[in-house]
Amino acid sequence: MYKIITFQDVVRIPPSKFNEDLRKATKEVLEELYEGQMIEGAGLIISVLDVEVSEIGKIIPGDGGSYHRAIFNALVFRPLLHEVVEGEVVTVEDFGLFVRLGPLEGLIHRSQIYDDRFSYDRSQGAMIGQETHFVVRKGDIVRARIVAVSSMASSIRGFRVSLTMRQPFLGKLEWIKKELERIYKKKEKR
Secondary structure (H helix, E strand, C coil): CCCEEEEEEEEEECCHHHCCCCCHHHHHHHHHHHHCEEEEECCCEEEEEEEEEEECCCEEECCCCCCEEEEEEEECCCCCCEEEEEEEEEEEEEEEEEEECEEEEEEEEEEHHCCEEEEEEEECCCEEEEECCCCEECCEEEEEEEEEECCCCCEECCCCCCCCEECCCCCHHHHHHHHHHHHHHHHCCC
């Protein structure tokens, strides 16, 4: 889920930025510090948006920079447990699928692809269901539910999102469409 969150911080403006507009310099420093970082309780900072900075700063002896209080809004991505998401399959491996969820990738283990046994076909670069013969390849769009979210570090690389497609109306979008058509045909026969 994407949100805009307001943060406060004291920002060090280096002497090399003293000739720039204070708001612009502060935004550049905040972008360098925050974008791509995981903030506990908030999520992954995608972009620093607007900045309000105090014109009155402090100088610490022995440090050439000035320190200013700043309030800024940031666009944040935070995957929520049980949230249904759609994404593109970016990698197919023998153990599962990696799906792009905006700025992050989630993993769908092969046991969580569908109510079928899926095996990896290296020659096709795809997962293939043994009974259904459903095929998932790189570039396919899938709908999945988030079943686990963990953060092992303060950056995007330490962020893990686990997904499942083993529930009704989840999976490759073509599969969902076929399932809906089957349900509608069943209702029409009644």
